[in-house]
Amino acid sequence: MSKDKIRWIIFAGLFLFVTLAYTIDIKMVSSPSYEVQKSFDYIESLPEGTILMVSFDHEASSLPEVQPISLVMIRHAFRNNLRIVGLSLFAEGTAIGYRTLNKIAAEYDKIYGVDYVFLGFKPQHIAAILGMGESIYDVFPHDYLGNLTDTIPIMIGIENYDNIEMVISITDGDRAVQWIEYAGPRYDQKVMTGLTAAMITSYDPYLSSGQLFSVVGGLKGAAEYENLYGVPGKGNRGMPAQTAAHLYLIVMIIIGNIIYFRNRKRQGRSS
Amino acid sequence: MDIGVIIAGILTLAIYTFLYKDNPIYRAAESLLIGLAMGYVLVIYWQTAFMDRIFSPLLNESDWWVLIPLILGLLMFSRFSRKYSWLSRIPIALMIGAGAGVAIPAMLYARTLKQISASVMPLITESGGFNFEALVVIVGLLSTLTYFYFSREHKGIIGKVAKLGTYFLMLFFGATFGYTVMSRMSTFIGRIDFLLSDFLHIIK
Amino acid sequence: MPTRLPLLICLVSGVVMFLQYFSRHPVAKLIYQTVTNDWWQVIFAFTLIVGVASFIKITLRKISQKKDKTYSLIALGGLILMPVLALIGGTNIESPFQWAFENLLAPMQATVFSLLAFFVASASFRGFRARSIPAAILLGTALLVLIGRLPIAEHISESIPDLTFWIKNYPSMAARRAILIGIGLGSMTTALRVILGIERTYLSGK
Numbered sequence: 222m223s224k225d226k227i228r229w230i231i232f233a234g235l236f237l238f239v240t241l242a243y244t245i246d247i248k249m250v251s252s253p254s255y256e257v258q259k260s261f262d263y264i265e266s267l268p269e270g271t272i273l274m275v276s277f278d279h280e281a282s283s284l285p286e287v288q289p290i291s292l293v294m295i296r297h298a299f300r301n302n303l304r305i306v307g308l309s310l311f312a313e314g315t316a317i318g319y320r321t322l323n324k325i326a327a328e329y330d331k332i333y334g335v336d337y338v339f340l341g342f343k344p345q346h347i348a349a350i351l352g353m354g355e356s357i358y359d360v361f362p363h364d365y366l367g368n369l370t371d372t373i374p375i376m377i378g379i380e381n382y383d384n385i386e387m388v389i390s391i392t393d394g395d396r397a398v399q400w401i402e403y404a405g406p407r408y409d410q411k412v413m414t415g416l417t418a419a420m421i422t423s424y425d426p427y428l429s430s431g432q433l434f435s436v437v438g439g440l441k442g443a444a445e446y447e448n449l450y451g452v453p454g455k456g457n458r459g460m461p462a463q464t465a466a467h468l469y470l471i472v473m474i475i476i477g478n479i480i481y482f483r484n485r486k487r488q489g490r491s492s
Numbered sequence: 493m494d495i496g497v498i499i500a501g502i503l504t505l506a507i508y509t510f511l512y513k514d515n516p517i518y519r520a521a522e523s524l525l526i527g528l529a530m531g532y533v534l535v536i537y538w539q540t541a542f543m544d545r546i547f548s549p550l551l552n553e554s555d556w557w558v559l560i561p562l563i564l565g566l567l568m569f570s571r572f573s574r575k576y577s578w579l580s581r582i583p584i585a586l587m588i589g590a591g592a593g594v595a596i597p598a599m600l601y602a603r604t605l606k607q608i609s610a611s612v613m614p615l616i617t618e619s620g621g622f623n624f625e626a627l628v629v630i631v632g633l634l635s636t637l638t639y640f641y642f643s644r645e646h647k648g649i650i651g652k653v654a655k656l657g658t659y660f661l662m663l664f665f666g667a668t669f670g671y672t673v674m675s676r677m678s679t680f681i682g683r684i685d686f687l688l689s690d691f692l693h694i695i696k
Numbered sequence: 697m698p699t700r701l702p703l704l705i706c707l708v709s710g711v712v713m714f715l716q717y718f719s720r721h722p723v724a725k726l727i728y729q730t731v732t733n734d735w736w737q738v739i740f741a742f743t744l745i746v747g748v749a750s751f752i753k754i755t756l757r758k759i760s761q762k763k764d765k766t767y768s769l770i771a772l773g774g775l776i777l778m779p780v781l782a783l784i785g786g787t788n789i790e791s792p793f794q795w796a797f798e799n800l801l802a803p804m805q806a807t808v809f810s811l812l813a814f815f816v817a818s819a820s821f822r823g824f825r826a827r828s829i830p831a832a833i834l835l836g837t838a839l840l841v842l843i844g845r846l847p848i849a850e851h852i853s854e855s856i857p858d859l860t861f862w863i864k865n866y867p868s869m870a871a872r873r874a875i876l877i878g879i880g881l882g883s884m885t886t887a888l889r890v891i892l893g894i895e896r897t898y899l900s901g902k
Contacts, residue, residue, distance in 0.1 A: 225513075231821055232511045232814045239677070243684050244695055249847035254861065281802035282809035285682015286675060312536040313802075316794050323789075344541050345740040351594065352733040355725060359733055362544065366788075402602035403594075407717075418845075419675035422668045425869035426876050429629075430610030432602060439671070440678040441845055459681045460847050466677035466813070467842045473821040474839065481825045496799035503800065507807040511814055523767040525804040527774020532797055534748050534775075535782040541741030545734060561735040565742030572749070578698030580746075581899055582705055583739045588898050589706035590731050592887035593713030599887070603880030607873050625866050632870025633877075640878050657874075662833040664871035667864050669834070670841025673816055680813035683806060 235469055242465030248453060249460040253445040256428070260413060260435040261297070261449040267386060269302040272379060274388045277309040277318035278346070278396030283417050284317065289443035289455040290415035291321055291391045297450050299329040299336070304375055306385070307339040308361070310346040310396055319365050333366075334373045341365035347399055354382055354408035382410040387434070391415045397424065401432050415442070493693075501691035504683060632660040703893040710891030748775070837863060 253261070267273075275295065279287050298305055307322045309315045319339045326337055340361040343349040352360040357380060358371045370376050378384060388410055390397035397414040404410035411434050414424065418439030427433035437446055440463055443456030506521040546562050549555035564586065570579040611633050613626035638650060639657030646654045688694045713731065716724040752775070758768040778796060785791040826832040843849055844860025889895035 227821075228818050229512070231818050235680075235814060235817050236511075239680060240684055240688070243681060243688060246695075251847035251850055252857075254857075280805065281797075282805040283679065284802065284806055285685070285810075286678040312533050313797075313805075315536060316789060316797055317802075319789055342536060342540050343737065344537055344744075345737045347591070347594065348732040348736040348740075352729060355729055359729060362548075402598045406598065406601045406606075417675045418678065419668075419672040421671045422664060422864065422868055422872055425864060426607055426610070426873040429865065429869050429873070430606050432606055439674055439845075440681065441674065441847075444847070455685070459678065459685070462681045462684065463674070463677055464846050464848060466681070467674070467846055470673055470677075470817055470820055471839060471842055473817055474824050474835070477821040477823075478825055478835075481827075496795060500799045500803040503804050504807045507804055507811070510811060519767050520770055521804060522808075523771040524774045525801065525808065527771035527776075528778055528796065528801045529774075529805070530748055530751060531775045531778025532801055533744065535779055535787060535793065537741045537744055538779075539787060541737055545738050545741075557730075558734065558738075561738035564735065565739050568739070568742045568746045569749070571746060572753075578702075581698070581702035583742070584898055585702035585706040586709050586731075587736060587739050587743075588890055589709035590713045590736060592706075592890045593710040593715075594717075594732070595887050596714055596884055597717045599880045599884045604877055604884070607877050607880070611870075611873060628866045629870045629873075632867050633874050636871045636874030637877065640874065657871075658830050659833055660867050660871040660874075662830045663837050663863055664868040664875075666834040666837025667841050667868040669838040670845070673820075673838070673842060674845055676810070676813040676816050679806060680810040683803075683810045686803065 231473065235466070238469045239462050239466050243459070243462040245461050246458070247461055248457060249444075249464065250448060251445065253449055254442070256436045256438070257442050257445040258449065260294075260437050261446060263387075263413070263435065264294070264297050264301065264303070267301065267303055270304060271386045272304045272306060272375075272384060273298055274306045274308070274385045275318075275322075276388060276390045276392075276396070276400070277307065277314035277321070278311050278390050279317075279393040279417075280311055280313045281317065283393035286417050286440055287391050287393055287415060288317075288321070289440060289459075290437050290446070292325065293443055293446045293450055293452075293454055293456065294389060294391075294415060294437065295322065295325045296328070296452070297446075299325055299331055300450075302336075305337040306357075306375065306379065307337065309342040310349055310399075312342055312344070314391075315342040315365070334368070335375055338373050338375050339365040340370065346396060347403055350399055350403045351407070354404060354410070356380055382408040385410065387411045387413055389413045389415065392420070393417045394420065395423070397433070398427070401427050405432055413437075418442075497690050501687065504687060504691070631656070636660050699896075699899060702899060703896070707891055707893060710887075714891070751775070837868075 275291070277291065295305065305322065307318050309318045319341075322337055322339055323333070325331075326333065331337055340357075341364060343360055349360050357376070361370050364370055364373060364376075382388075382404060388400050388404060390400050390412065392414060393416065397412065397416060400410070400412045400414075405412060412432075413434045413436070415437040416424065416439075418441070421436065421438040424433055424436055428436060437443065440456050440459045443454070444460050445456075447454045447456045503521055503524075506517050509515055510518040546558050549558050564583040567579045567583050570576040611629055613623060613629065615623050615626050617623050635653050635657035637657070639646075639654040639661065641650075641654075644650055689696065709731070712727060716728045752772070755768045755772050759765050759772070778793065781791070781793040781796055785793060787793045824835060824838070826835045840856070840863065841860055843852075844856045849856045849860075886895060890898070
């Protein structure tokens, strides 16, 4: 069989297998990981009115994976009457962040400017992270809607990180690393992250050293958080398909290795 | 149905045609994506950097200091001239120099010292038990660092420790591969969700 | 002049930004704020504009040479479309600009990214072999993570997710930490070399 044909068969198999699995709407419950439980417990423990900074540091490409995380974490924060200062350090995160915040705020009758605000995007993320340590008003003179930042009710008195309980960076890359390395040591800012599964192992040293408070990683992390929150969402919805995809890949790896070892044995015999 | 969803669905399928082979439909969609991405970023940067940082302070507050970054920024365009292209090095030098200056303390503290100190954990716990994990971390760290130490040939004891380092690295790469697969599959599931629920209305 | 002036600027800006870390004086704060917040962001934005200008230049050249003309025109059309939409309807959340982002750009980007799922599957079948001990460790760990992070894993055996997390949190983390420390030391050395003018690649090798 030609290489192209083998490839097409693998592609078609994955497409069909995952698509079929996605049509099955069953709840697959699993225990939350230590990190997800820690994130949930922390948000749960915060007193009403506490200010969280949620930074939408991702591109549209990773939206299917990180949006379930941001949705459930923001829902949790709003349910507990925490206040949110949203922003983005990725140009593409701007509209995503504003829409996500607005959507969830409407579910909980939260008022823009009082319970939450979206500051928008600033280029050169390191400069923005460092700048906000001195003055958020200087980095973001206006919010996303053009209001003067220092006159927005929620922002009055929120001059820098001193008034922010936690930065939650929703990221698909190393933006949270910059939050950890620049806002952490210099301004003693606590950082949590919701990120794509692919980046999880890159953040392990920061978790272990305590520089990063906790992680909610990938669609599985979102599903675990949703279970703790008590309302299943996109994370849980994707779990049957995620399981199917993993099993498919495991089978592919095993078949590939069986063929390899069989060929090696044959070659050994013939030589 | 929403016209936006129809277009998004068609474009999604156009990109997926690449799975068969490279074809004009995919290339057209890819070219459109490149153009739109650049256009989007251009507009956002225009607003956030130029309007907010230059024109607004200059016109509304008569803040003449903003002319400095404006001039420095304009010097970047000298790259298009053979004779004056060296002028673009001035803003680049400022950015690189300032970036390097800011990075040294961050790299030293957050990435190096903190990581080293977090690796030094007591091997014997308060209750007198043996902390096996602490041993794994320190052995893993030192052996992997030895693997990346190229000033000496990897022979003898150094060779053996470096080899142990490769095993730790393989554990890291294996775990990363597993998580990366998880990630890519999640993205694909997201697109399937869009196609089945929003575009085709097959599932709710 | 073409070399010495940039080197001097690099040295001064590097030293000033390094030293301000150790000072809480208002002047130090002001310098720091001005450079990071105002100058840095604006220059960075200009570098992006130069990139876009360069892209337009290359695309126009391609069109005039009739090389991939149709695709170049589509790319250029997309590039022009976004600013035009922004000019017509602004950039607020209900504007045509955001509509184009949400219905054209975002779905295509996510789809391109999702193609990787297929290539990973194909590559796993073709190239992921237990050829040697390190390769077997790599393969075994990957398989363990693939199973261990599934919701069904704990129903098969509780020790599967436990082992997955143990590997991730200790041996895998130790290796990643070593890489991180290496990068940290390397970045610091490079930063020092840049400030002192030893590393000059940003001057195009001068």
